[in-house]
Amino acid sequence: MDNDSFSIIPVNRQLQLKKVMECNDFTNQFGLQITKQEALELIQAKQEALKEQQRVEFGEGILPKLIYAFCDSPFIDQDNYVETLTSLQDIFYLYKNESLDEWSDDELIEYMKHYFDGKCMGSLEYLEETVLQNLSREIRYGIRRDTDDTI
Amino acid sequence: MTRYKMEEVLPLLEERVRRYTHNESTSVTYEKARQLMESLLYCLEEGENGNGMDIMAGEGDVKTAFTLGLARKKEKIKLAEELFEKIRKDFHSYHNHGYEETVMKGMPAFFLRYDIEFDGKNHLLTLDYPLFLEIEELTGIDLIYAYLKAARIEQDFLKHFPTLSVEEILRGFNGKYEEAYFNISEIVLYKALGCIMVKRPAGGLFMTEEDIMMLSKQLQERSKEELESKLQDALLSLDKELHLQSEVSEYFMTGLPKIVSNFLYYKKIKKVFLLFPKRKQKMKLQQKFQDGRVMEDEALRILIEKMQACESLEDRLYMVKENVRSLRDLKEILKECFWGDEFIQVFSLLSQEEVMVLKKEMKGRIAFGKGCIYKYLIKI
Known part of the structure; x- marks a missing residue:
């Protein structure tokens, strides 16, 4: 099976759309809502990020987890919500690769959230180019592995 | 190739990915996905083949086939x-x-x-x-x-050949055979076939220089068909002589085309003799014999008795190498512990110089002529 074969694996968009839309019930309390159109665009962007990072995803995908984790961030509001989620998806897949898949989805999201709200003060650039880069370097050199040490 | 369609296999791949990541990751790299997919198909194909499941009859789903394949x-x-x-x-x-x-x-x-x-x-x-x-x-x-x-x-x-003989054949084929990468049984097989073709015992792996030259010349003149027939006959004779296990015999018979092709190659370059390497010792006994100490009579007697009780030629040769340090003792042992073609194996342990000395000492001596030892010695 070559790389192109994985990029054309049919995505269960209906399931993913349903799961993303269901998140609205929870994010309402933080004043965050996603329209159906926005959700479809996010899913499309996710597919492109996956292709870019040469990854293949199964099941409902990572979006609902990102939404639940980041919806209470003081640096996210309705105006930057979809844009931030799009960037977070890109960053997530990039650093799944960069960290050599050493961290689980939950561990990486937890780490991202911790620094996004803390040291990064909501800066996606700082999160991507400094914090996560340092993290992946440390993982590659075998310096740090445990989230407890880092957060 | 599996008979299942990709859309039937993908849910199983998803399951394998989840299992691989311990349900901790929803995505994997293409590289990892490819590895998991190949592994899945590898087992799936095993499940589809053979008994136990009739896929064509529509029996069993993809998961059942995979599980069966994995178990196999x-x-x-x-x-x-x-x-x-x-x-x-x-x-x-x-x-x-x-x-x-x-x-x-x-x-x-x-x-x-x-x-x-x-x-x-x-x-x-x-x-x-x-x-x-x-x-x-x-x-x-x-x-x-x-x-x-x-x-x-x-x-x-x-195992049909003495270890020492095999090692010497290999050394004769390639002086640094210990470091080289070639099939050992193939080299030994050619030499054994050579022995068969010159009507010498294959188990001894011994051919005189004259044998090698004569056989090489004969084979050089054969056509492909003649060569094939001769080698096939030699293989059958080898099987008969060594009482090869049926698996062994079938294995080498299957390789007949390869054997023929190799002989044809060496025939083409006019070097058929290279297929019958001469035996080459690792370390000549010469050094040990030079200042050889004669054994005590009692020790020599015990050694002779021990060797007489031993049927394995390989073991007896080993005892000679380990214990005998003088030509005088060797001559006693030759008379008491070796017979027929075995003499050749013992002589092959000696240096040229030692062979010369022995020839000189044995020539015309009834004791050695009687046992025909000298007859074998002059073949070396």
């Missing part, structure tokens, strides 16, 4: 491990490092690290030591099991 592969791993244990018990590498590394170091590492669940197609080993018959198209445990089966057959074949 695991059974094959078990069989391969058992076979390896049998090989390991009396494995002989003849001091060839590649052979030793591939079988004795490679195989245990394989069984330790092979992952049929998630990387079944990857057999991990490069299997640098070449078999007489190359294994094509197989991967994973299928390849390793086939390799071990062939290695066992080759070991069984080599």
